[in-house]
Amino acid sequence: MALRGAIVVDTEKCKGCSVCVVNCPTNTIALSKEVNSKGYNYAYMASPENCTGCTNCATVCPDTCITVYRVKV
Amino acid sequence: MHTTMDIKDIIKPENKVYSKTPVLLDNVMHYCPGCSHGTAHKLVAEVIEEMGIQENTIGVSPVGCSVFAYNYVDIDWQQAAHGRAPALATATKRLYPDKYVFTYQGDGDLASIGTAEIMHACNRGENIVVIFINNAIYGMTGGQMAPTTLMGMKTATSPYGRREDLHGKPLRITDLISQLEGTCYVTRQSVQNAAGARKTKRAIRKGFENSAKKKGTSFIEIVSSCNSGWKMSPVKANEWMVENMFPSYPLGDLKDI
Ligand SMILES: Cc1ncc(C[n+]2csc(CCOP(=O)(O)OP(=O)(O)O)c2C)c(N)n1
Numbered sequence: 001m002a003l004r005g006a007i008v009v010d011t012e013k014c015k016g017c018s019v020c021v022v023n024c025p026t027n028t029i030a031l032s033k034e035v036n037s038k039g040y041n042y043a044y045m046a047s048p049e050n051c052t053g054c055t056n057c058a059t060v061c062p063d064t065c066i067t068v069y070r071v072k073v
Numbered sequence: 074m075h076t077t078m079d080i081k082d083i084i085k086p087e088n089k090v091y092s093k094t095p096v097l098l099d100n101v102m103h104y105c106p107g108c109s110h111g112t113a114h115k116l117v118a119e120v121i122e123e124m125g126i127q128e129n130t131i132g133v134s135p136v137g138c139s140v141f142a143y144n145y146v147d148i149d150w151q152q153a154a155h156g157r158a159p160a161l162a163t164a165t166k167r168l169y170p171d172k173y174v175f176t177y178q179g180d181g182d183l184a185s186i187g188t189a190e191i192m193h194a195c196n197r198g199e200n201i202v203v204i205f206i207n208n209a210i211y212g213m214t215g216g217q218m219a220p221t222t223l224m225g226m227k228t229a230t231s232p233y234g235r236r237e238d239l240h241g242k243p244l245r246i247t248d249l250i251s252q253l254e255g256t257c258y259v260t261r262q263s264v265q266n267a268a269g270a271r272k273t274k275r276a277i278r279k280g281f282e283n284s285a286k287k288k289g290t291s292f293i294e295i296v297s298s299c300n301s302g303w304k305m306s307p308v309k310a311n312e313w314m315v316e317n318m319f320p321s322y323p324l325g326d327l328k329d330i
């Protein structure tokens with residue numbers, strides 16, 4: 001059994017602080033080259049196949065922009 | 074391996090394992106990117122949701138960056154004059170003994186202008202919870218030295234670094250508070266990583282549970298970063314905090330009775 005996860009980032013709320021990026025144990029997240037309406041490079045799943053749905057990113061996000069999903073496969 | 078599983082098949086309501094607590098309002102926080110205040114607010118809101126006490130909790134916000142905490146956590150709030158949150162919380166708790174009452178204060182608010190209020194509220198053992206955000210600086214007013222500023226640390230008012238002969242040494246106010254007989258639980262935590270945030274959340278919950286048991290004051294310091302005041306990126310500020318703040322403000326319980 002393995003865990004597969006995915007995150008959804010509220011890209012308009014994200015401030016591009018990178019705190020989620022450094023807290024992701026599987027290097028799933030990176031900051032996008034695109035910016036949101038406030039000019040922040042928002043977080044996104046750069047390597048979605050890595051995500052295990054551990055919720056670490058969402059737990060540390062100061063702006064609570066991340067929703068996490070997880071399935072057992 | 075099922076690495077080819079479609080993201081669409083994972084992102085379904087029944088697979089959701091983490092989402093924003095409804096106790097946090099949808100307002101975009103005014104805090105700087107990466108500020109510890111946001112994470113601390115979220116943890117308070119999650120505890121309130123888990124304990125089912127949204128209708129029974131009254132927060133007292135300070136003067137400082139977190140003055141607007143009432144815009145983010147959907148409970149009843151009061152906003153105190155600078156440093157006076159523990160006095161307001163005392164009155165509130167005495168008038169409404171069945172409510173959960175907490176203060177949320179920065180280090181300038183709690184350890185400088187409000188030293189008398191926090192000391193006496195803790196000494197009286199008011200049945201309140203104190204959330205103390207120690208970012209070693211006055212964030213809101215542009216990064217002036219606080220009593221908690223580290224030795225050698227450069228701020229707007231100590232441009233050559235904090236000096237013992239001029240400014241004295243950093244005030245470990247949490248250690249002093251642990252000596253007061255009115256406190257039942259005094260702990261120092263942090264929120265820069267997931268393990269720390271989860272521990273901080275358990276500490277906040279324990280504080281509220283102590284209030285219900287009328288055990289006295291619970292005091293939770295969160296060693297925090299103010300990346301704007303420290304003039305660092307958010308990630309660098311958190312690293313600097315771990316390296317430089319933790320030796321002066323070691324994490325863990327100082328008192329738990
Ligand atoms: C009576 C009074 N004195 C001074 C000020 C100016 N002032 C506003 S916020 C602040 C310090 C806040 O620092 P801290 O409590 O560490 O909170 P932070 O902003 O870092 O979260 C000061 C001195 C004030 N508003 N009222």
Ligand code: SF4
Binds near residue numbers: 014020066
């Ligand atoms: S921690 Fe939150 S605000 Fe910061 S980059 Fe990640 S999603 Fe954006």
Ligand code: SF4
Binds near residue numbers: 138213
């Ligand atoms: S000035 Fe400092 S304490 Fe205030 S919001 Fe910015 S990072 Fe947070």
